[in-house]
Amino acid sequence: MSARKQKDKVLEVATQIKYKPNFNARALAKRSTHNIGVILPYITNYYFSNVITGVQEVANNKDFNITLFLTNDSAEKEVTIIKNLPVSSLDGLLVSVSSNPASSSHFQELVDDGLPIVFFDRVDNNIKTSKVMQDDYNGAFTAVEHLIKMGYKRIAHIAGPKELEFTQKRLQGYKDALKKNKIGLNEQWIVYSGFSQESGEKDTYQLLKSRQKPDAIFAVNDRKAVGAMIALKKKNIRVGPDIGVIGFTNDPISMIISPTLSTVAEPAIEIGKIACELLLKQIKKKTIPPEEITLHCPLIVRESTQRK
Numbered sequence: 001m002s003a004r005k006q007k008d009k010v011l012e013v014a015t016q017i018k019y020k021p022n023f024n025a026r027a028l029a030k031r032s033t034h035n036i037g038v039i040l041p042y043i044t045n046y047y048f049s050n051v052i053t054g055v056q057e058v059a060n061n062k063d064f065n066i067t068l069f070l071t072n073d074s075a076e077k078e079v080t081i082i083k084n085l086p087v088s089s090l091d092g093l094l095v096s097v098s099s100n101p102a103s104s105s106h107f108q109e110l111v112d113d114g115l116p117i118v119f120f121d122r123v124d125n126n127i128k129t130s131k132v133m134q135d136d137y138n139g140a141f142t143a144v145e146h147l148i149k150m151g152y153k154r155i156a157h158i159a160g161p162k163e164l165e166f167t168q169k170r171l172q173g174y175k176d177a178l179k180k181n182k183i184g185l186n187e188q189w190i191v192y193s194g195f196s197q198e199s200g201e202k203d204t205y206q207l208l209k210s211r212q213k214p215d216a217i218f219a220v221n222d223r224k225a226v227g228a229m230i231a232l233k234k235k236n237i238r239v240g241p242d243i244g245v246i247g248f249t250n251d252p253i254s255m256i257i258s259p260t261l262s263t264v265a266e267p268a269i270e271i272g273k274i275a276c277e278l279l280l281k282q283i284k285k286k287t288i289p290p291e292e293i294t295l296h297c298p299l300i301v302r303e304s305t306q307r308k
Helices: 003-016 023-030 046-061 073-085 103-114 136-149 165-180 197-208 221-234 268-284
Strands: 035-040 065-070 093-094 117-120 129-132 155-159 188-194 215-218 242-248 290-293
Touching: 003 023, 035 046, 035 073, 035 268, 046 065, 046 268, 073 103, 073 136, 103 117, 103 268, 129 136, 129 268, 136 155, 136 165, 136 242, 155 165, 155 197, 155 290, 188 197, 197 215, 197 221, 215 221, 268 290
Parallel strands: 035 065, 035 093, 093 117, 117 129, 129 290, 155 188, 155 215, 215 242
Antiparallel strands: none
């Protein structure tokens, strides 16, 4: 029997008996587990659930399994996860870091031990490895310029935690858009807090206590923007005509809330796909140089930034 016929016969029998590869046995033979870990702050968050969709699509196509590790946005939990990570059963790691990280040493130890790591969205710039991000700076710049073009001049920013890289980039985009359009910066109109709807509501109440109130709010994400809208409604302030609101994510809630929320869309699924592709390349050839990939974030204009 020829090699080709022999191969066809084996495949035919494998199909008949519904054979599935044993990845543990394959790992022993090839020193590969065909498992990758994903560390992220939340799974219920719209953005991260879409990232996982992208990761899973690429991983499944390459016969890799994924294991999720959730930090609940806790730096302490993140360190604990890393210390107890089953490194021997993982080929690599995708990571979105928690807020307020104390240090990078726990990730550096893994890199030094030879475990491939790719950061996405919330990245650690102290670690020299591949990173995949959305264009936080230009997305924020575009959002604030849109508010200015719609006639808003007193623009506040409800930001994320100070320590996060993308918080800083969105803040800088906000500041530079004001500067370009010769609009003064009021530091009292910049409020740092978490990413939840409750945080957005609380931040907005704080802004409304200012002697001079803002006439627009740029929120670091859509959940905070929704919180801002709820706070404004409770104070009988019209969203759009009185105070404009714009977010960042394009969460489904932005199309459901009334008025609908203007926002900047994050390419979450694409980020998940590219991050996973980079990790698999690094697993296959660990000597390849790190890559940094930044994806465009389009503006989506809806009712919350309409003055009339």
